[in-house]
Amino acid sequence: MTLIPQNFLKQVASGYGVSDTEFEVLSKALLEGESIATIATQLKLKPETVRKRLGETYRKFQISGKGPGKMAKLQQLLVALYQEQSQSEEFLPQTAEPKTSSLISRQDWNAAPDVETFYGRTKELSQLSQWTLSDRCRLVALLGMGGMGKTTLAVKFARQNAGKFDFVIWRSLRQGIQLRSILNDLLEFLSPQPLSNFEEVETGISQLMEILRSNRCLLVLDDVEVILSCQDLAGYYADGFTDYGKFIQRIAEEPHQSCLILATSEKLKDLGQLEGQKVRSLQVVGSEEISQKILAERGFVVSQDWVSLIERYGCNPLAVKIISAMVEELYAGQVGDFIKNTLFMGDVRSLLDQPFQRLSLAEKELMYWLALEQQPINLSQLQEKILLPLSASELLETVGSLGRRSLIEKSQKQRQTYFSLQPVVMKYAIEQFVRQVDEELVGLIKNQDLSGIRLLKLYPLETSENSKKHYSILDLVMNRLKSRLFTNTRGLNLAIKRLEESLSNLQEEFFEGEYITQNLENVINAIQ
Numbered sequence: 286m287t288l289i290p291q292n293f294l295k296q297v298a299s300g301y302g303v304s305d306t307e308f309e310v311l312s313k314a315l316l317e318g319e320s321i322a323t324i325a326t327q328l329k330l331k332p333e334t335v336r337k338r339l340g341e342t343y344r345k346f347q348i349s350g351k352g353p354g355k356m357a358k359l360q361q362l363l364v365a366l367y368q369e370q371s372q373s374e375e376f377l378p379q380t381a382e383p384k385t386s387s388l389i390s391r392q393d394w395n396a397a398p399d400v401e402t403f404y405g406r407t408k409e410l411s412q413l414s415q416w417t418l419s420d421r422c423r424l425v426a427l428l429g430m431g432g433m434g435k436t437t438l439a440v441k442f443a444r445q446n447a448g449k450f451d452f453v454i455w456r457s458l459r460q461g462i463q464l465r466s467i468l469n470d471l472l473e474f475l476s477p478q479p480l481s482n483f484e485e486v487e488t489g490i491s492q493l494m495e496i497l498r499s500n501r502c503l504l505v506l507d508d509v510e511v512i513l514s515c516q517d518l519a520g521y522y523a524d525g526f527t528d529y530g531k532f533i534q535r536i537a538e539e540p541h542q543s544c545l546i547l548a549t550s551e552k553l554k555d556l557g558q559l560e561g562q563k564v565r566s567l568q569v570v571g572s573e574e575i576s577q578k579i580l581a582e583r584g585f586v587v588s589q590d591w592v593s594l595i596e597r598y599g600c601n602p603l604a605v606k607i608i609s610a611m612v613e614e615l616y617a618g619q620v621g622d623f624i625k626n627t628l629f630m631g632d633v634r635s636l637l638d639q640p641f642q643r644l645s646l647a648e649k650e651l652m653y654w655l656a657l658e659q660q661p662i663n664l665s666q667l668q669e670k671i672l673l674p675l676s677a678s679e680l681l682e683t684v685g686s687l688g689r690r691s692l693i694e695k696s697q698k699q700r701q702t703y704f705s706l707q708p709v710v711m712k713y714a715i716e717q718f719v720r721q722v723d724e725e726l727v728g729l730i731k732n733q734d735l736s737g738i739r740l741l742k743l744y745p746l747e748t749s750e751n752s753k754k755h756y757s758i759l760d761l762v763m764n765r766l767k768s769r770l771f772t773n774t775r776g777l778n779l780a781i782k783r784l785e786e787s788l789s790n791l792q793e794e795f796f797e798g799e800y801i802t803q804n805l806e807n808v809i810n811a812i813q
């Protein structure tokens with residue numbers, strides 16, 4: 286048994302990217318000296334699972350070798366780290382702030398999904414290691430259609446290699462985050478002391494570049510296509526996001542020791558010009574291996590029918606997940622019947638139209654909650670938050686049904702089950718949500734009809750100031766509304782007037798516990 290305190294172990298382990306479930310096993314093995322069999326019994330797991338989690342932990346700490354020697358090596362490493370930290374603390378004046386050892390990389394995974402099962406992609410992982418670790422690329426783009434597995438690959442790579450960087454930060458641009466907010470957010474996390482607020486975005490970029498020069502950071506920006514314009518040709522930044530161009534260019538061209546990984550389903554137009562020695566792109570394509578393993582995991586025998594079906598969808602892992610759920614639910618597992626009865630829809634987003642239309646109202650509205658929530662959430666948190674008229678058992682049923690459709694993902698944290706949406710599904714649900722809210726607002730502006738209002742009552746449209754998530758659903762709604770309605774000042778003033786009238790009608794009726802008043806106030810402020 287060692288003298289390493291549990292909280293120290295926890296801190297170091299998370300620094301090396303060890304997940305909560307792996308930590309649970311590690312701490313029993315290392316601190317309590319339990320055997321694999323005992324841990325398996327205590328945690329109600331199969332011994333193989335315990336072994337797998339320990340194996341994963343060794344790999345994350347980069348402990349190689351065979352057999353029981355590995356635990357001893359890990360112990361030695363931890364004791365050394367612990368002693369080093371205690372010694373450096375003896376010479377430091379006591380401060381209120383908890384100190385972190387410089388040996389422990391600091392990580393902020395934010396909304397990065399947990400990757401519980403990961404298949405294949407050995408070539409891609411070694412390509413990424415080569416580029417980021419050996420060739421010291423400053424910018425690496427992961428490109429590929431929605432659902433191909435860019436996010437999954439990026440999480441896997443970043444988790445595996447987290448220990449090789451001083452800092453690891455993951456951010457998704459899914460909600461159209463402004464560069465200014467991202468910079469503030471990154472600087473707050475990365476900077477050793479508070480920096481003065483920058484006025485010009487360019488100054489913020491320079492402050493970040495300074496940190497990227499003096500530290501080895503791994504930044505991952507996911508869902509970058511969201512900041513690209515849907516109207517223009519592919520790859521141009523949307524209005525309000527053009528300053529990302531400068532940011533990406535500086536990361537690519539200035540010398541520093543960090544790496545930015547971008548995951549996007551649409552290639553940025555600047556990337557072509559920047560590609561070279563320090564800037565690379567990796568095309569994440571469909572994989573038969575992953576698709577077959579996903580099918581096997583669901584209990585399907587991979588017949589010729591299956592092979593031809595998954596090929597039609599380019600072996601896209603998300604498509605395979607959704608289709609296999611549909612085959613199971615609608616065709617009692619008979620893939621041949623599915624092929625006969627379903628039109629081929631091509632890409633995954635259009636594949637989602639059909640399952641989405643089939644959802645019950647409760648399912649759809651629960652999906653909106655999960656999409657707006659962004660983070661995995663457990664049942665009791667959900668129940669506390671949502672304004673939907675569902676009992677606990679109905680909620681459980683709805684969650685279960687979405688799970689069967691493969692639209693929801695489950696993960697375990699501290700023995701609780703958390704739910705979140707598949708990332709592509711989340712983007713799709715947000716789009717649908719924004720579209721419907723926009724229609725409700727247009728309805729209000731055109732004829733002040735409050736009877737068609739539903740989402741505006743049930744969901745808060747968060748602004749970037751009051752959202753902890755550094756994004757704003759309100760901005761997304763406003764972008765859509767503005768591009769459709771307010772082509773001139775007269776139209777704008779009229780819209781404000783109509784919404785203000787609706788608001789005062791509302792106040793006479795008084796909707797208790799609903800978000801509509803706050804939402805309309807936010808929209809009016811955003812128009813002005």
Ligand SMILES: Nc1ncnc2c1ncn2[C@@H]1O[C@H](COP(=O)(O)OP(=O)(O)OP(=O)(O)O)[C@@H](O)[C@H]1O
Nearest residue numbers: 403404431432433434435436437550602603708709
């Ligand atoms: N290597 C893999 N092993 C197991 N499952 C995978 C793998 N790659 C992808 N998947 C599964 O496929 C689904 C889609 O993957 P992912 O979200 O990573 O795609 P994406 O390319 O990031 O999509 P988008 O462009 O919409 O963000 C997820 O449910 C994921 O778990």
Ligand SMILES: [Mg+2]
Nearest residue numbers: 435436508708
């Ligand atoms: Mg993704």
